[in-house]
Structure formats: C-alpha cells, structure tokens
Amino acid sequence: MASGELVSSFDPRRVRADTPLLRRVINERSITYLDSASSSLPPRAVIEAMGRYYEMRHANVHRGVYQTANEATAVYEGARESVASFINAPGGANEIVFTKNATEAFNLLAKSWGAKNLKAGDVVLVSEMEHHANIVPWFQLRELNGIEVRFIPVNDDYRLDLTNIESLMENVKLVSLTSMSNVLGTINPIKDLAALAHRHGALFAVDAAQSIAHSPTDVTELDVDFFIFSAHKMLGPTGIGVFWTREAILDAMPPFLGGGGMISDVRTSGYTPATGPSKFEAGTPPIGEAAGLGAAVLYLEGLGMTNIVEHERHLTYDALTRLASEFDGRVRVIGPSDTHNRGGVISLDIAGVHPHDVAQVLDQFGVCVRPGHHCAKPLMRRFGLAATARASFGPYSLTRDTDVLIEALHHAVTMFG
Amino acid sequence: MSSLEDLYREVILDHYRSPRNRGELASPPALRVEGFNPLxxxxxxxYLEVRDGVLVDIKLTGHGCSISQSSSSLMSAAVKGKPVSEVRGIIANFKQLMTGVEATLSDEKPAAPVDLRAMGELAALQGVVKFPVRIKCATLAWNTLTQGLDELD
Known part of the structure; x- marks a missing residue:
C-alpha cells in the first residue's frame, strides 16, 4: 500500500517526523493516531515555541516595562497577528479575541453579542449537526430572554436539508453553523448560506473548529460575521481558542468576563471597559498557549493548506472505498460516502459491536479512535444512534494508518461474531 | 491480545449476545428504575418485583456496550429469586470485585478478598478492573439496582 506521497513539497512523512507523539509505542505497536478531530498532535515547533516562552520570556503581558515582559507581550500580540493573517481578518489583529477554547468563544458570542442584540421572539438558526458548544449557549440565552432556537434538519445523505431554508429564515437574527461536522465530515456551503442570511438581515456565525486545520480559511471572502475555532484542533496547544468578528461588531459588544486586563478605568463608583480585543480578555491570558498557537499557524502555512486538503481527501477516499468493500456491509459509514464537500472524519457504525467495544479492541492495536456521541446528541438521535466510533485524519496521517485501522476492525468484527 | 481476551471472556460475550431477563414488568406493581452513563x-x-423480602422477578431493557449489557444480564441471573438481604451481599461482593481501581476512603478497613468461586459467572467480569474507564460500564446496572432497592426500603 502506498503511503500517501504527494508530488508537491508537502510530505506527510516529514510532518510525522516532526510530531514527537507519533513515536509512541502502544501495546507493542506503533501508535496509529486517528483522533485528530478530537485533538490534533502538536509538532515539535509548537512545543518548542511554548518552551521558549517558559524558559526565556516568561512574564505577564501588557504590564511590565522590563525586557522579558516586553518580549512576552510581543509573543502574545504576535500570535494575534499570525491568526488574523491566517484567516484573512479584514481588520487585522484588532478583530482577534483569544478565549479558553471554541466553547468559551461561543459563550462569548451568546452571552455578550446575543444577550445585547437578541430579544424574545428572535430566532437563532442552527442545525441538527451542531456540536453542543453551538447549541447549549443558545438554550441558555433562551432561558434568559426567550429567544427561539431553530434547527435546520439533516438529510438522509448526511447533508443539510435546505429545501425549506427560506421559510426557516423567518425572524432569524443569527445563523450559527458548523463549517464541517465533527461526526459526519460534511462540509457545509458556508459562503452561500452567509449570503442568504445577509439577504434576510441576519448575521452569520461559523463553528470552524473542525475545518480550521483542514481547509484554507478566508473570512473576508466567506463574508461571515463571526468565526470561532480552537488551537488544539490545528496542531496547537489546548487552553486557547479564537473568536473573530468584524471590528465594528466587536466594538459594540458588551464585556463578557470582568476583571483585570479588560478595563480602561476602575473607580469605587464603577468601571470603564477597555477597547479592542482586551475588553474580552479578562485576567492573565494564555500566553504560552498563544506562543504555541502562533507557531502552529506558521507550521500549517508552511505545509500549505491546499496541500493538506489534497492529502486528506486522498486518505478519505481510500478509507471510504476500503471500508465499503471489506466488511460485507457490516461496517456502515455515518457520513457522506463520497469526498465531495467532505472532510477526513469517518464515523463508523458496526452491526453487533458497540462503539466502546470497537475502540477497546482497536486500542490493543495501538489505534486511537473516539467512541461516543461526540457532543452532538441531537445528530445522534436524528440517525437513531447512541454513539459511533470515529476515525479522523490529520496532516501526519498515512494510508498505513488506514491499513492498521482495517486490520483491527476485522479483529473486532470477528471477536464479536 | 491476552488482556483483551481477559476483558472479553466467553461468558461475557455469551451474555452480550443472549442477554438474560430481557424485557419489562408491569409497573406498578414492579418498580422501574433508570440508570445513565452520560459519558x-x-x-x-x-424492573424489580419484591414480595415478602424476596426479589421475585427482575427484567432489564436499555442499550450499551458489551460490558454494561453483559454485566446487567449476569447481575439479573445472580439476583433473581434471592432474598433482598442476600442480593445486597451479592452487590457488595461485586462492587468489591471492581475496587481494583475504584478507591475506597482511606479510613475504611480493607475488605477481605472476594471469593471468586462463590461468585460464579460474575467472576468473569474481574478482567474489567484492568481497564479503568470500563468499570463504570460494568457497575451501571448494579448502581441502578441498588438505587431501586434503596427506594423500596
């Protein structure tokens, strides 16, 4: 079996060599990491950037006047610049807010922008394929001020059912959708839907947690209003996420968490919030994590996002083809069966074998997949499933990983008869 | 693969494929108790039917992995028809079997080792202890049964 070589300068084996964790041996087998949709593996460049901060530059940001404090601030703000450039934010770094993760970014959206701009009867339109992070904050806002949360249905072909989208848009003030399903791998037509939302006078938010490391991103070209993702799904560290919106919207949003760093003045009578991203970054921010995120962005840019897309499409096509032919129909892929508008997330339903048992057997082969509902219970219910076993690719994945996956799946199927 | 075979013993796979006491009881008179593993x-x-201090009937429905399903099936076979006091003892023994990892409070006296021979088919579940994340699968039915018995007390 060929191992995913490409003609361009991008070489997944180089990425593999750059990724220390892939040297691990689990149960006497080389690790086969197929859980990048859950969390991707950082290359040495990311780990070293974080190490450099802690070893050489550790200080708080935005306060000290000494050398290392200035350097720490430069590292932190430099990461903001890198992220702004990576997603082509029209207003640059001033539009990038660092959060704890994508979930916190959604809470910022709902609890700051949403609480101010949405009132009883207004509708937030999401879909049945959303992660809980793009559902629960809206339900919480509904409890607070009586908004309606409406769901775009998902078709049997695992894509959004847009047949009645015009009527679904009634009273919608915000459309908030995932750019790529973390269960199905489905890539949604974000640009078209953003244009449709704007025609109806609604704003458009994107949950880009799954797509950010697997497709080129240009928020200016997409013409969306909010864009949310987390570092650890793009080869970066845990503990830092990104919230982007246009500067005019950001400036009009009320503060979210209160404390140090987010103020311009505090008196005994009250406070005046800071301006710009600082207004939403209360307390000491994740500085080391920002250093890691900045390095992850540079690393991904070095690989080339279009190269990653091509590589993962090749892997996904190969895996879908083999899964469809090797198991006499016992292994069902819960997601589109072709690679058109589809990413490298492959959810499996295996007749007679529970996903937790699948994952347990796979672990014996050193294969890391994710069993469970993937924080998408409405989607699971839609397809009558309690859970799936999910395999997902990253830029370091090779067809060799699929070989081991299929070998281990054969073992699971045989074992449970 | 030895530890995997230790987990998925033939008895477990048998109870997973052919679960015992599957179904429902009219409630009332039977007590209906639900258990969830949100993770x-x-x-x-x-479903429990207790008459004169005896668990005269037990039925189970639900879905889950082979460990949770076989554990509930094995449990039902072990406790059906037994006096409630004896059922409590079986539950205590089973919980102790699972304490390979589930820590007891430090001031609790370490209990005597479980007599595996006395546990019959339930002993097949001891391999679960080596897989800490699966212990919750094995204990789900037992915690639900305990909850039901507590409600009846």
Missing part, C-alpha cells in the same frame, strides 16, 4: 450514552432500565 458514553449507555442507558439501562431495571
């Missing part, structure tokens, strides 16, 4: 989505419903 993995496993669900179980236990």
């Amino acid at each position: 993995c989505g496993d669900e179980i419903v236990v």
Whole structure:
C-alpha cells in the first residue's frame, strides 16, 4: 500500500517526523493516531515555541516595562497577528479575541453579542449537526430572554436539508453553523448560506473548529460575521481558542468576563471597559498557549493548506472505498460516502459491536479512535444512534494508518461474531 | 491480545449476545428504575418485583456496550429469586470485585478478598478492573439496582 506521497513539497512523512507523539509505542505497536478531530498532535515547533516562552520570556503581558515582559507581550500580540493573517481578518489583529477554547468563544458570542442584540421572539438558526458548544449557549440565552432556537434538519445523505431554508429564515437574527461536522465530515456551503442570511438581515456565525486545520480559511471572502475555532484542533496547544468578528461588531459588544486586563478605568463608583480585543480578555491570558498557537499557524502555512486538503481527501477516499468493500456491509459509514464537500472524519457504525467495544479492541492495536456521541446528541438521535466510533485524519496521517485501522476492525468484527 | 481476551471472556460475550431477563414488568406493581452513563450514552432500565423480602422477578431493557449489557444480564441471573438481604451481599461482593481501581476512603478497613468461586459467572467480569474507564460500564446496572432497592426500603 502506498503511503500517501504527494508530488508537491508537502510530505506527510516529514510532518510525522516532526510530531514527537507519533513515536509512541502502544501495546507493542506503533501508535496509529486517528483522533485528530478530537485533538490534533502538536509538532515539535509548537512545543518548542511554548518552551521558549517558559524558559526565556516568561512574564505577564501588557504590564511590565522590563525586557522579558516586553518580549512576552510581543509573543502574545504576535500570535494575534499570525491568526488574523491566517484567516484573512479584514481588520487585522484588532478583530482577534483569544478565549479558553471554541466553547468559551461561543459563550462569548451568546452571552455578550446575543444577550445585547437578541430579544424574545428572535430566532437563532442552527442545525441538527451542531456540536453542543453551538447549541447549549443558545438554550441558555433562551432561558434568559426567550429567544427561539431553530434547527435546520439533516438529510438522509448526511447533508443539510435546505429545501425549506427560506421559510426557516423567518425572524432569524443569527445563523450559527458548523463549517464541517465533527461526526459526519460534511462540509457545509458556508459562503452561500452567509449570503442568504445577509439577504434576510441576519448575521452569520461559523463553528470552524473542525475545518480550521483542514481547509484554507478566508473570512473576508466567506463574508461571515463571526468565526470561532480552537488551537488544539490545528496542531496547537489546548487552553486557547479564537473568536473573530468584524471590528465594528466587536466594538459594540458588551464585556463578557470582568476583571483585570479588560478595563480602561476602575473607580469605587464603577468601571470603564477597555477597547479592542482586551475588553474580552479578562485576567492573565494564555500566553504560552498563544506562543504555541502562533507557531502552529506558521507550521500549517508552511505545509500549505491546499496541500493538506489534497492529502486528506486522498486518505478519505481510500478509507471510504476500503471500508465499503471489506466488511460485507457490516461496517456502515455515518457520513457522506463520497469526498465531495467532505472532510477526513469517518464515523463508523458496526452491526453487533458497540462503539466502546470497537475502540477497546482497536486500542490493543495501538489505534486511537473516539467512541461516543461526540457532543452532538441531537445528530445522534436524528440517525437513531447512541454513539459511533470515529476515525479522523490529520496532516501526519498515512494510508498505513488506514491499513492498521482495517486490520483491527476485522479483529473486532470477528471477536464479536 | 491476552488482556483483551481477559476483558472479553466467553461468558461475557455469551451474555452480550443472549442477554438474560430481557424485557419489562408491569409497573406498578414492579418498580422501574433508570440508570445513565452520560459519558458514553449507555442507558439501562431495571424492573424489580419484591414480595415478602424476596426479589421475585427482575427484567432489564436499555442499550450499551458489551460490558454494561453483559454485566446487567449476569447481575439479573445472580439476583433473581434471592432474598433482598442476600442480593445486597451479592452487590457488595461485586462492587468489591471492581475496587481494583475504584478507591475506597482511606479510613475504611480493607475488605477481605472476594471469593471468586462463590461468585460464579460474575467472576468473569474481574478482567474489567484492568481497564479503568470500563468499570463504570460494568457497575451501571448494579448502581441502578441498588438505587431501586434503596427506594423500596
């Protein structure tokens, strides 16, 4: 079996060599990491950037006047610049807010922008394929001020059912959708839907947690209003996420968490919030994590996002083809069966074998997949499933990983008869 | 693969494929108790009928992995028709079997080792202890049964 070589300068084996964790041996087998949709593996460049901060530059940001404090601030703000450039934010770094993760970014959206701009009867339109992070904050806002949360249905072909989208848009003030399903791998037509939302006078938010490391991103070209993702799904560290919106919207949003760093003045009578991203970054921010995120962005840019897309499409096509032919129909892929508008997330339903048992057997082969509902219970219910076993690719994945996956799946199927 | 075979013993796979006491009881008179494992989505419903201090009937529905399903099936076979006091003892023994990892409070006296021979088929579940994340699968039915017995007390 060929191992995913490409003609361009991008070489997944180089990425593999750059990724220390892939040297691990689990149960006497080389690790086969197929859980990048859950969390991707950082290359040495990311780990070293974080190490450099802690070893050489550790200080708080935005306060000290000494050398290392200035350097720490430069590292932190430099990461903001890198992220702004990576997603082509029209207003640059001033539009990038660092959060704890994508979930916190959604809470910022709902609890700051949403609480101010949405009132009883207004509708937030999401879909049945959303992660809980793009559902629960809206339900919480509904409890607070009586908004309606409406769901775009998902078709049997695992894509959004847009047949009645015009009527679904009634009273919608915000459309908030995932750019790529973390269960199905489905890539949604974000640009078209953003244009449709704007025609109806609604704003458009994107949950880009799954797509950010697997497709080129240009928020200016997409013409969306909010864009949310987390570092650890793009080869970066845990503990830092990104919230982007246009500067005019950001400036009009009320503060979210209160404390140090987010103020311009505090008196005994009250406070005046800071301006710009600082207004939403209360307390000491994740500085080391920002250093890691900045390095992850540079690393991904070095690989080339279009190269990653091509590589993962090749892997996904190969895996879908083999899964469809090797198991006499016992292994069902819960997601589109072709690679058109589809990413490298492959959810499996295996007749007679529970996903937790699948994952347990796979672990014996050193294969890391994710069993469970993937924080998408409405989607699971839609397809009558309690859970799936999910395999997902990253830029370091090779067809060799699929070989081991299929070998281990054969073992699971045989074992449970 | 030895530890995997230790987990998925033939008895477990047998109870998974052919679960015992599957079904529902009219409630009332039977007590209906639900158990959930929110992390993995496993669900179980236990129906208990206790008369004169004896667990005269037990039925189970729900869905889950082979460990949770076989454990509930094995449990039902072990406790059906037994006096409630004896059922409590079986539960205590089973919980102790699972304490390979589930830590007891430090001032609790270490209990005597479980007599595996006395546990019969339930002993097949001891391999679960080596897989800490699966212990919750094995104990789901037992915790649900305990909850039901507590309600009846």
